[in-house]
Each structure stands twice: as C-alpha cells, then as structure tokens.
Amino acid sequence: MEKTPEKKGTAVTKPFDVVALVTTKLRTYTDDKELILPENYSIENALKSAWLVLQETVDRDKRPVLQVCSQASIANALLDMAVQGLNPGKDQCYFIAYGQKLVCQRSYFGTMAVAERVAGASDIWAEVVYEGDKFEYAISHNRKTVTKHEQELENIKPGAIVAAYCVIEFSTSKPSFTEIMTIEQIKKAWAKSKTDTDSPTSVHSQFPEEMAKRTVTNRACKAIINSSSDSNLFLEHFNRSDEEQTGIELEAGIKENANQGIIDVGLDDEEIVEGQLVGTEDPKSPKPSRNPAGLKTVEAMLKACFDDFGLQPKQVLAELGVSGQTEIKESPADCYTRVAAVMAGPKKGPGEEPGF
Numbered sequence: 006m007e008k009t010p011e012k013k014g015t016a017v018t019k020p021f022d023v024v025a026l027v028t029t030k031l032r033t034y035t036d037d038k039e040l041i042l043p044e045n046y047s048i049e050n051a052l053k054s055a056w057l058v059l060q061e062t063v064d065r066d067k068r069p070v071l072q073v074c075s076q077a078s079i080a081n082a083l084l085d086m087a088v089q090g091l092n093p094g095k096d097q098c099y100f101i102a103y104g105q106k107l108v109c110q111r112s113y114f115g116t117m118a119v120a121e122r123v124a125g126a127s128d129i130w131a132e133v134v135y136e137g138d139k140f141e142y143a144i145s146h147n148r149k150t151v152t153k154h155e156q157e158l159e160n161i162k163p164g165a166i167v168a169a170y171c172v173i174e175f176s177t178s179k180p181s182f183t184e185i186m187t188i189e190q191i192k193k194a195w196a197k198s199k200t201d202t203d204s205p206t207s208v209h210s211q212f213p214e215e216m217a218k219r220t221v222t223n224r225a226c227k228a229i230i231n232s233s234s235d236s237n238l239f240l241e242h243f244n245r246s247d248e249e250q251t252g253i254e255l256e257a258g259i260k261e262n263a264n265q266g267i268i269d270v271g272l273d274d275e276e277i278v279e280g281q282l283v284g285t286e287d288p289k290s291p292k293p294s295r296n297p298a299g300l301k302t303v304e305a306m307l308k309a310c311f312d313d314f315g316l317q318p319k320q321v322l323a324e325l326g327v328s329g330q331t332e333i334k335e336s337p338a339d340c341y342t343r344v345a346a347v348m349a350g351p352k353k354g355p356g357e358e359p360g361f
Contacts, residue, residue: 023076024052027083034088040239043122046090054094055083064102074107082109088242090122091115113219119243120173120226124233127176129226131218136165142185149183166191169217171225184225186217194220231331241328297338297345303330306337314348 031048034040042048059079062070071079082100086109091097097115101108111119120126132154134140139155151170170185186194195202195209195216202209209216230243295313300306310316316324324344327333333340 023080023083024056027080027087028052030084031087040088042087043090046092048087051087051092051094052083054092055086055100058093059100062100062102070100070102070107073105074102075105078106078108082107085109085242088239089115089119091118113223116223116226116230120230123239124173124226124229125175125177125179126173126226126229128174129171129222131169131171131222133166133214133217134168134170135160135162136167138167140168142170142183148180149185150181151183151185163213166213166217169221171218171222173225173229182225182229184221184228186221186224188217191217191220194224228331231329295341297341300337300341303333303337303340306341309341310344314344316344316348 028048031040035042059071060069064070064073086093086098089098089111091109091111093099095114095118096112097118098109098111101110117126117129120129134154135156137157137160139153140151141153142149142151144150151172166188168185168187169191170183173182175181192202201207204210231240295309300309307318307321310321311318321340321344322328322330322333324347325333325335325340335343
C-alpha cells in the first residue's frame, strides 16, 4: 500500500516526534553550555507534562491544538517553555492557540519562579495602597524604596484602591527592588484582557486587590529578570513568548477588524496601546502632523509608529537597534523622531521597506 505523504506545516502527523526534536535541541544547548537549567529541572519530565496538557488543550473553536497548530509552532512553544525552566504541571505556563500558531504563555507563578531562579530573588511580596493610607516612598539612584506604609482596617475597601507595589528581596547583599503602580496604570494593564474587566462578574471586579498585586508583581519580576540574566539565549526565549503573542494578536486583530472598527494592540502582560482604527482612513489623504513631545510612554510611541507608518512593534524595535522594550534608553519622543526620519528618507527598491 502506498504511504500517504505527511502534511507539512499544519497539524502534527507524528505528535510525540516533536518532543524528541525539542529534547535533542535542548541537550545541544546544555552540552554547549549555552543553557544552564536548574539542578532539579528535568527536561524530559517537563516536556512529558507539557505533552499531556497539550493533548487536552483546545483553541477558541474547541478544536484540539495538536490538530490545528503547525508542528513548528508547537516545537517553538515547547522550546520557550523548557529554556525558561517552566513546567505546566505546576501551573507555571499555559499554551494558547492563535490560528495555526501555538504560543507558550508564562503564568503569574511562572514569572515569579523565573525571577527566583535567574535573578536570585529570595522573597517576592506585594501590597495594596488604599485611600487614607499613610504611604511614602523615596527614589535614589533610579531605585524606589517604600519608606512608610501605615494602614487602618477601615481603609481596606475594594473601590478605594489607590496603588499597589511589589518588593523583591534577594538572597545576596543586593538591595531590594520595588515597583509601584498607580490604580490608573493597573487598570490600563487590565484593559489588555480579552474579557470585560469592568463586568461585575469578572475576576478583576470581584478580587481587585489580588489582581492588582498580580499585575505589579508581574511587572517587577520582568524588570529584574531582563536586567539580571546574562544569557542571551534565555532572554531571547523569555521575551520572545511575549513578543510572539503581541505580533500574532496584532495580525489577527487587523485581519478580523479591517474596514470595521477598533482593535487592541497589546505590548506585554502589563501594558496596552489604545485601539487603532483600521481601514477607515483614505490612504491618499495626508496623515495629520504629530508632535513627538506628546508621546510620554514607549507604548504610545509604538502605537504612533503603527498609526503613522504601519510599523509593527518588532519593526520599530529593530530600527531602534534593540531586541526588547526594556533595552530602550531614549525618550519615547526621541525614538519616534528617529523612526520618522528614516521613514521620511529616500525610498528603497521594490519590495523593500524604508529603513529596514
């Protein structure tokens, strides 16, 4: 009987083969000393656990991801998981299907686990600041320190949250790291959620204190991880999973909403760019002039570059010569000016994009 050729690039025809492929790749990394995994982290056990999870994971149309997603994306998702030392069996990550692409997304617990392993964090804790609290903090050498936080029981009300902060302490003599977010910043982060966070039945409405703590903790952990690890391989996979999700969501949003209405362009787990109108502008009409001074955040700058030049976040980062948002040292206004100067420069040859 003639053998039916395997379908390439879509569903996995020999499912467990991808696990063997990823295991071999990881062994190459470890043998070449490009990757150092925790002593108690078993690649094989983590991959087997992931495979069991994947067999029960479905996309939003209730289709098994192993039948819908491409073999390459499944392999990359498993690789992202293993390089970060995560285990889905411990709720440290989960898998999400975007069309035919599978993405490994870290959980709140996974990000804290990575912070402990990579940055040497010994204790990570967060608190909520309510109206009426006596809260003070100081800034020295670009480092924040909470100097006073006194709280009365009567202040603890879900609707009276003013801010939240996370403190990360280390096992060495390294000074602790503190991240502080106002309630406005926290709600801006929540706006990225696919669910209606303002709904009375949403987890954000029912448990605002815990969700506020999670949001500020996630941002704090990501900051110290990106500044602490000297492994380019690890950081590539740590940030790739977030950037991959951003790019896929943006692409999917454009396809679904073209000539219709508003889409959301999310930048990472904590931040969001406001909705972008797609397909409603006359391409022949000149774009309104923009004052770069009005761009106060990196997210606003990336949104402006998308609005004005059609550039996706990865393209903007490439033009700025960085691999991730945390590497940006210039002000958002200066970044936008640099990109605008390139886009206004001489046209390239057919099929080429200006400045890239």
